[in-house]
Amino acid sequence: MLRPARNSRRLRNSSLLAAVAVGAALALTSTTAQAATPAPKHYVALGDSYAAGAGVPGQSAGLCLRSDHNYGHLVAASLGAGTYTDVTCAAAKVKAMTQPQYDAFIRVNDPQLDSVTADTDLVTLGIGGNDLAASDLGLGELVATCIAGAVVNPLGTPCKDVYHHGYWDWNTWSWQYGNDDLAERITTSIAPQIATTLQQIHAKAPKAKVLLVGYPSVLPADGSTCVLRQPVTPGDVEYMYGVLNKLNAALKSTAAANGATYVDTATPTRGHDVCSDDRWIEGALPGSPAVPFHPNATGEQVMAEAVLAALK
Numbered sequence: 001m002l003r004p005a006r007n008s009r010r011l012r013n014s015s016l017l018a019a020v021a022v023g024a025a026l027a028l029t030s031t032t033a034q035a036a037t038p039a040p041k042h043y044v045a046l047g048d049s050y051a052a053g054a055g056v057p058g059q060s061a062g063l064c065l066r067s068d069h070n071y072g073h074l075v076a077a078s079l080g081a082g083t084y085t086d087v088t089c090a091a092a093k094v095k096a097m098t099q100p101q102y103d104a105f106i107r108v109n110d111p112q113l114d115s116v117t118a119d120t121d122l123v124t125l126g127i128g129g130n131d132l133a134a135s136d137l138g139l140g141e142l143v144a145t146c147i148a149g150a151v152v153n154p155l156g157t158p159c160k161d162v163y164h165h166g167y168w169d170w171n172t173w174s175w176q177y178g179n180d181d182l183a184e185r186i187t188t189s190i191a192p193q194i195a196t197t198l199q200q201i202h203a204k205a206p207k208a209k210v211l212l213v214g215y216p217s218v219l220p221a222d223g224s225t226c227v228l229r230q231p232v233t234p235g236d237v238e239y240m241y242g243v244l245n246k247l248n249a250a251l252k253s254t255a256a257a258n259g260a261t262y263v264d265t266a267t268p269t270r271g272h273d274v275c276s277d278d279r280w281i282e283g284a285l286p287g288s289p290a291v292p293f294h295p296n297a298t299g300e301q302v303m304a305e306a307v308l309a310a311l312k
Contacts, residue, residue: 037311040122040209043081045072046097046112047126048138049090050215053300055282055291063108064089069297071213072124074304079311081122087112090291091138093130094193098200113200120205124263124307125197126213128247131190132182142182143293146232146240147284157235164239182243191250198258211310212255212262214248216269216303218281218293226275230283237275263310265303272299 045051052061053070060066066088067073076084089101089109101109116123130138137144142159149158160166165178194212201210219241220226223234230237248266255262274283280299282290290296295303 037079037308039080039082041082042117042120043072043076043079043084043122043124044115044120044205045070045076045084045086045088045124046115047088047124047213048092048128048130049088049291049294050129050303051124051126051213052086052088052090053297054090054294055286055289056295056297056300057289061089061109063091063103063106065291066090067300069300071300071304071307074301075124075307078304078308079122085115087115088126091130091136091140092127093136093138094127094190094197097127097197113197113204116201116204116208118205120208123201123205123208123210124213125194125201125210125260126215127197128190128194128251129215129244131193132185132243132247134181139293142240143284146236150231150233150236154233157233157239159232159236160239183246186243186246186250190247191254194251194254195258198254198260202259209311210260211307212251212260213303213307214251214263214265215244216265216281216295216299217267217271217273218244220273220275229275261310263303263306265306268302268306269295269299272302 049065051070051072052065053067054065056067056069058068060068066086070088072086072088087109089096091103092101096109097113098111100107100111133139133141135141145162146159163182164180167176169176198210201208219237221241223237226232226234226237252262269280272278272280274281274293279287280296280302282288282292282294282296284292286292288296
């Protein structure tokens with residue numbers, strides 16, 4: 001009868017030792033990152049809701065939904081930045097870099113590039129996802145389209161059919177697709193606009209290290225893992241997974257062509273998507289504070305670690 005008690009104590013002791021080891025490893029990682037990277041004098045964070053940490057406590061900046069635990073804040077704290085300026089804002093499109101951002105005719109943010117000055121020596125930019133949509137709703141439009149389509153066509157690919165112009169071809173008696181609007185926007189609009197933005201950052205802050213931060217693994221490659229977990233059809237999950245991969249690939253090549261460093265956040269968050277058992281990206285019904293289909297506090301922490309790793 002005493003063995004279970006001894007086993008219980010051993011388990012508790014093992015768990016405590018594991019927790020201490022993890023804490024020490026994280027502290028060592030943070031110290032190493034600080035030692036390897038000089039503290040920036042003026043760090044500016046630019047971007048949309050993924051950069052803002054939308055929904056993650058604590059929130060500020062009104063409709064911009066800016067969190068004090070977004071990856072920019074975490075990076076600034078880890079590096080010991082002299083001055084940190086966070087102008088990230090939910091729903092921002094690339095045009096918000098040079099134009100004021102409005103929501104329902106209310107001005108919610110100044111042009112983000114106004115915060116980049118000659119003394120800025122570190123810039124992170126996370127932008128482009130909202131430009132996939134034609135409307136001002138940005139990524140919210142895509143989410144709404146996919147969820148609404150799943151209600152009427154739960155076994156098909158209603159979201160893909162909208163953006164990829166799916167239709168029934170009576171001549172071949174098969175389902176065919178036309179141009180993919182989302183893929184086309186990535187190539188003809190998003191990438192060129194971001195290239196221009198990177199050039200503008202370099203012009204305003206010639207000595208700045210510029211990082212273009214990609215999007216995390218919001219969705220899994222296998223749509224079947226989302227059945228009964230998220231209100232999107234498996235086929236549309238796989239379609240949108242492919243779209244986000246194309247967007248990240250475009251961001252990576254655009255960064256390389258315009259003097260910036262691309263930060264891969266998809267790889268370190270893979271397996272922790274909206275359909276996983278251990279979510280770092282929240283789904284339609286968040287289990288921890290975050291805007292639906294956005295990183296939670298853990299997701300922002302992992303993105304911060306990716307940025308710090310890219311700075312070494």
